[in-house]
Amino acid sequence: MAKQIVKALDGAKAVAEAMRQIEPDVVAAYPITPQTEIVQTFSQFVADGLVNTEFIPVESEHAAMSACIGASAAGARVMTATAANGLALMWETLYIAASLRLPIVMSVVNRALSAPLNIHCDHSDSMGARDAGWIQIFAENPQEAYDNTIQAIRIAEHPDILLPVMSMQDGFITGHGVERVEVLEDKAVKEFVGEYKALYSLLDIDQPKTFGAWAFYDYYFEFKRQQTEALSKVPQVVREIGKEYGELSGRYYDLFSAYELDDAEVAIVVLASTAGTARVVVRKLRQEGIKVGLLKPRLYRPFPGKELVEALKHVKVIGVMDRSIAFGSIEGCGPLFLDLCASFYTYGNGKGPQIVDYIFGLGGRDILPEQIEGMVKELLRIAETGKVPYRVGYLGLRE
Amino acid sequence: MTVETKINLKELASKPEKFAPGHRLCAGCAEGIIVRQVLSAIDEPVVVATATGCLEIATSMYPNTAWRVPWIHNAFENAATTAAGVEAAYKALVRKGKIQDRNVKFLVFGGDGATYDIGLQWISGAFERGHRIVYICLNNEAYMNTGIQRSSATPLGAHTTTSPAGEVIPGKIQWRKPITEIMAAHNIPYVAQASPSHWRDLMIKVRKAVAADGPAFINIFSDCNRGWRHDTATTIEVSRLAVETCYWPLFEVENGVWKLNYKPREKKPVEEWLKAQGRFRHLFQPKFRHLIDEIQAKVDQEWEKLLERCGEKQ
Ligand SMILES: Cc1ncc(C[n+]2csc(CCOP(=O)(O)OP(=O)(O)O)c2C)c(N)n1
Numbered sequence: 001m002a003k004q005i006v007k008a009l010d011g012a013k014a015v016a017e018a019m020r021q022i023e024p025d026v027v028a029a030y031p032i033t034p035q036t037e038i039v040q041t042f043s044q045f046v047a048d049g050l051v052n053t054e055f056i057p058v059e060s061e062h063a064a065m066s067a068c069i070g071a072s073a074a075g076a077r078v079m080t081a082t083a084a085n086g087l088a089l090m091w092e093t094l095y096i097a098a099s100l101r102l103p104i105v106m107s108v109v110n111r112a113l114s115a116p117l118n119i120h121c122d123h124s125d126s127m128g129a130r131d132a133g134w135i136q137i138f139a140e141n142p143q144e145a146y147d148n149t150i151q152a153i154r155i156a157e158h159p160d161i162l163l164p165v166m167s168m169q170d171g172f173i174t175g176h177g178v179e180r181v182e183v184l185e186d187k188a189v190k191e192f193v194g195e196y197k198a199l200y201s202l203l204d205i206d207q208p209k210t211f212g213a214w215a216f217y218d219y220y221f222e223f224k225r226q227q228t229e230a231l232s233k234v235p236q237v238v239r240e241i242g243k244e245y246g247e248l249s250g251r252y253y254d255l256f257s258a259y260e261l262d263d264a265e266v267a268i269v270v271l272a273s274t275a276g277t278a279r280v281v282v283r284k285l286r287q288e289g290i291k292v293g294l295l296k297p298r299l300y301r302p303f304p305g306k307e308l309v310e311a312l313k314h315v316k317v318i319g320v321m322d323r324s325i326a327f328g329s330i331e332g333c334g335p336l337f338l339d340l341c342a343s344f345y346t347y348g349n350g351k352g353p354q355i356v357d358y359i360f361g362l363g364g365r366d367i368l369p370e371q372i373e374g375m376v377k378e379l380l381r382i383a384e385t386g387k388v389p390y391r392v393g394y395l396g397l398r399e
Numbered sequence: 400m401t402v403e404t405k406i407n408l409k410e411l412a413s414k415p416e417k418f419a420p421g422h423r424l425c426a427g428c429a430e431g432i433i434v435r436q437v438l439s440a441i442d443e444p445v446v447v448a449t450a451t452g453c454l455e456i457a458t459s460m461y462p463n464t465a466w467r468v469p470w471i472h473n474a475f476e477n478a479a480t481t482a483a484g485v486e487a488a489y490k491a492l493v494r495k496g497k498i499q500d501r502n503v504k505f506l507v508f509g510g511d512g513a514t515y516d517i518g519l520q521w522i523s524g525a526f527e528r529g530h531r532i533v534y535i536c537l538n539n540e541a542y543m544n545t546g547i548q549r550s551s552a553t554p555l556g557a558h559t560t561t562s563p564a565g566e567v568i569p570g571k572i573q574w575r576k577p578i579t580e581i582m583a584a585h586n587i588p589y590v591a592q593a594s595p596s597h598w599r600d601l602m603i604k605v606r607k608a609v610a611a612d613g614p615a616f617i618n619i620f621s622d623c624n625r626g627w628r629h630d631t632a633t634t635i636e637v638s639r640l641a642v643e644t645c646y647w648p649l650f651e652v653e654n655g656v657w658k659l660n661y662k663p664r665e666k667k668p669v670e671e672w673l674k675a676q677g678r679f680r681h682l683f684q685p686k687f688r689h690l691i692d693e694i695q696a697k698v699d700q701e702w703e704k705l706l707e708r709c710g711e712k713q
Pocket of ligand 1: 451452453454475476509510511512513514537539540541542543544545550
């Protein structure tokens with residue numbers, strides 16, 4: 001195991017620190033709360049000569065992703081960061097980056113989408129981009145945000161994958177929340193990420209290539225098939241790299257993490273920082289003899305449906321907590337609920353637990369342990385009576 | 400900047416062609432002519448970014464490509480930034496010793512839609528940051544790829560499918576945006592206007608642009624016979640008329656110094672150029688004829704201003 005230093009860092013600084021150690025060839029980024037600290041901190045690293053990176057302070061997020069695409073096609077290792085409206089502004093180019101198979105790594109500090117304008121956390125921004133062809137990984141805390149950033153480079157650049165990665169953390173809650181973070185030595189990170197050698201490069205002057213050609217009904221379909229095939233290989237690669245990173249750091253990573261799930265009768269499924277709060281609730285209720293467990297997906301795209309079904313199929317009732325609404329979906333549910341329901345339909349052999357969705361935390365609304373506890377009690381009632389009072393509920397909402 | 404201004408046609412003809420035949424540009428399209436003039440003017444290795452539009456569509460239909468140089472298409476509005484990203488990658492990779500410095504040049508082609516309208520912010524940003532890119536606008540004065548819609552480069556009175564000439568409205572009702580001036584206002588080292596009818600002038604400008612220590616912009620008049628409605632064989636004639644009528648003056652702004660590159664011996668009336676194109680046909684009806692005078696007045700006004708700027712009025 002490599003030597004590590006303990007630092008007090010918020011999630012944004014932790015990502016900036018990882019970026020300093022990775023030292024990408026090109027970073028093109030634009031500030032937006034609550035991601036700004038990443039760009040600012042990284043700019044300072046550039047100004048202080050701590051990184052040999054070409055930093056492009058672009059005039060918009062669309063330009064940030066546009067420049068990243070050019071730089072990545074030129075064979076550079078490329079990173080950026082954004083949130084909310086910035087991510088939304090990139091929409092067109094997100095698809096282009098993924099479809100050109102460019103291994104760009106982007107840190108997203110989750111923030112609610114307008115309107116009303118709001119700078120606080122929910123997941124509507126990255127959920128809006130969930131079908132863009134990017135790999136999406138959620139972090140619970142600054143430590144995971146740091147660790148995921150480093151692993152994201154390896155995942156994106158893996159020869160079987162070559163796809164961009166979005167590495168998420170919760171705005172303010174994680175992004176601005178200072179915590180204890182174990183930081184690897186620079187050398188260890190550099191060795192772990194290695195040198196990037198692009199398969200094809202625009203700068204291969206002697207063997208010129210055309211990037212971004214257009215294709216009609218005679219070829220387009222096959223491109224898309226290859227793209228989705230590459231995504232299907234991601235879970236395996238994420239696991240391998242998570243294990244290798246564990247050997248280096250002592251922190252092992254998988255597709256998801258489970259807590260008290262083995263004998264659970266009811267389970268909470270939730271992404272990111274709220275998993276920390278939910279864990280506290282599970283611990284407390286377990287002491288009271290209540291059989292509740294927790295599952296926190298880490299990899300969200302591609303959705304590891306088979307693995308989640310395997311891990312959850314024994315429980316009677318699942319309470320999914322969604323920090324965004326997939327507007328217009330069944331009962332106004334959230335995307336995590338949709339994905340989990342579809343997974344059970346697909347892999348559950350016609351059987352599966354009751355699944356109820358709880359929308360929470362929109363626009364940064366606090367979620368309290370008591371609210372989660374109340375939710376668990378409701379799940380237990382459903383388990384007992386078999387009656388589902390509603391399919392989609394709300395936590396912490398004034399009605 | 401000093402660049403080789405001697406252009407030997409025989410020598411040029413013996414150089415390998417960087418833009419392959421067999422592309423799908425229309426017969427008589429100026430874009431292919433211009434791209435060949437541009438690429439053959441440059442001796443250094445080039446990487447080309449192209450905005451969505453006719454040129455991109457006609458040259459990169461998978462699995463074929465007309466580009467014998469590295470080429471990238473990203474989207475409609477962001478070709479300048481894409482090239483800026485490539486340039487940044489080049490700088491970083493050279494600095495880190497990962498690739499050799501071969502004095503690579505970064506070229507962008509965008510239509511007037513990509514340049515005057517949807518991509519203006521991206522170009523402006525890239526110019527302000529000083530990326531060493533040469534941005535070439537292939538100005539055919541409308542969105543031709545999508546079927547001849549107006550752009551802010553379309554002149555007053557021109558019929559397009561979104562500024563159609565009708566019973567009461569005489570085609571486009573606004574004049575064109577002074578994009579070359581707007582680019583010059585960025586105080587970048589080199590800005591110019593050119594026309595393929597004056598190919599020697601055009602090629603020297605390209606050489607100056609690639610030699611510039613910073614961003615460069617060339618607005619090239621790019622005749623589109625489909626959109627402008629004239630015979631496919633008259634592309635160069637119509638282009639030359641635009642220069643001879645001073646509708647499309649040839650000038651350059653080198654490190655802030657304005658210079659007129661061509662002064663017609665006799666300034667022809669703009670009507671001669673309008674007459675050569677079907678897109679202005681409706682202006683010759685009595686009820687719309689006053690627009691021809693208005694166009695002439697605009698051209699005169701811009702020409703006088705240009706003469707003054709270029710110190711041609713003492
Ligand atoms: C964001 C976006 N909006 C609209 C389009 C549709 N579109 C493609 S090319 C084009 C017009 C291109 O016009 P111009 O830049 O003048 O180039 P030309 O085809 O005339 O050479 C339009 C509107 C697009 N591809 N992307």
